[in-house]
Amino acid sequence: xxxxxxxxxxxxxxxxxxxxxxxxxxxxxxxxxxxxxxxxxxxxxxxxxxxxxxxxxxxxxxxxxxxxxxxxxxxxxxxxxxxxxxxxxxx
Numbered sequence: 708x709x710x711x712x713x714x715x716x717x718x719x720x721x722x723x724x725x726x727x728x729x730x731x732x733x734x735x736x737x738x739x740x741x742x743x744x745x746x747x748x749x750x751x752x753x754x755x756x757x758x759x760x761x762x763x764x765x766x767x768x769x770x771x772x773x774x775x776x777x778x779x780x781x782x783x784x785x786x787x788x789x790x791x792x793x794x795x796x797x798x
Contacts, residue, residue: 713756716780719764720754729798730770732782733791743786747772749794755780768794 713719728749734740751769755778767779770792779792 715756715758717756718753718778719756721769722752724749724751724768727797728794729796730768731793731795733793734787735789738787738789743790744772746770746792747777748797750776753778768792 730746730749732740732743732746734743747770749768749770753767753769754764755767756763757765769776769778771777772782779790782792783790
């Protein structure tokens, strides 16, 4: 059996989110966000391998938007690298 390689960006684990939280998408002033959908309902948290982070991993939110679940890395790859994400209570 071949050994599995875990590299940067690999998802190492996932936990469900508690009810009532959402993710909002942010962008620096002057960034064109006309084609960027807003955030969505928080559905979970993932542990992502990251060589640039202390401990070698970071925790990212998973949210629903446009009929699918997204991590910040996936969203940035699709809509732009300068986007940020804020987790907060549902309005």
